[in-house]
Amino acid sequence: DAGVTQSPTHLIKTRGQQVTLRCSPKSGHDTVSWYQQALGQGPQFIFQYYEEEERQRGNFPDRFSGHQFPNYSSELNVNALLLGDSALYLCASSAPGTGAQETQYFGPGTRLLVL
Amino acid sequence: AQKITQTQPGMFVQEKEAVTLDCTYDTSDQSYGLFWYKQPSSGEMIFLIYQGSYDEQNATEGRYSLNFQKARKSANLVISASQLGDSAMYFCAMREFYGQNFVFGPGTRLSVLP
Numbered sequence: 001d002a003g004v005t006q007s008p009t010h011l012i013k014t015r016g017q018q019v020t021l022r023c024s025p026k027s028g029h030d031t032v033s034w035y036q037q038a039l040g041q042g043p044q045f046i047f048q049y050y051e052e053e054e055r056q057r058g059n060f061p062d063r064f065s066g067h068q069f070p071n072y073s074s075e076l077n078v079n080a081l082l083l084g085d086s087a088l089y090l091c092a093s094s095a096p097g098t099g100a101q102e103t104q105y106f107g108p109g110t111r112l113l114v115l
Numbered sequence: 116a117q118k119i120t121q122t123q124p125g126m127f128v129q130e131k132e133a134v135t136l137d138c139t140y141d142t143s144d145q146s147y148g149l150f151w152y153k154q155p156s157s158g159e160m161i162f163l164i165y166q167g168s169y170d171e172q173n174a175t176e177g178r179y180s181l182n183f184q185k186a187r188k189s190a191n192l193v194i195s196a197s198q199l200g201d202s203a204m205y206f207c208a209m210r211e212f213y214g215q216n217f218v219f220g221p222g223t224r225l226s227v228l229p
Binding site for chain 1: 152158159161162165206210217222
């Protein structure tokens, strides 16, 4: 049973460029969430996708956008990259659950460095 | 307002000893879930244990147990018989009933000494 997978594992970009990160959820999961984790901090919620729609969004600018495909995989796009976008980007998937006890399972992350 | 507080930036424990990692939270919801994750240097967040706000008993998963004190709004993680492989960052997280996302604390770095 494959867990959550993410690609690429590492990425180096320059300011102003655009980047796309990819995530495949754990088998049986239909919900994908994205988090940004800056060095030395806890993950910060970017947004969540369910049934191919953005269900909730954290405090991130419109430069951050996403998509979910019919097979539940997801992409995170970041436009006009800033140095401050350098971080570990984590994808998490979850199955339909009952409110607060819905556990999220994380992928290994994509380390993005913006020069 | 910060919803999850982890007051210990770093902790040391001797191998085979038990250690408690502190977590306090803030919510006005009656229904919520509390989670602990382990993050080794590789970066992946590994789910350890879950406690529901209505659970009457403290959660346990192998060497991990959660000391849940609802009135104090604390959910401390207890690791028994520490192993060298337990050295990692540990994050406490909360999910409110109507929220779709987890809110994470700043984490505690645990170092297990041989």
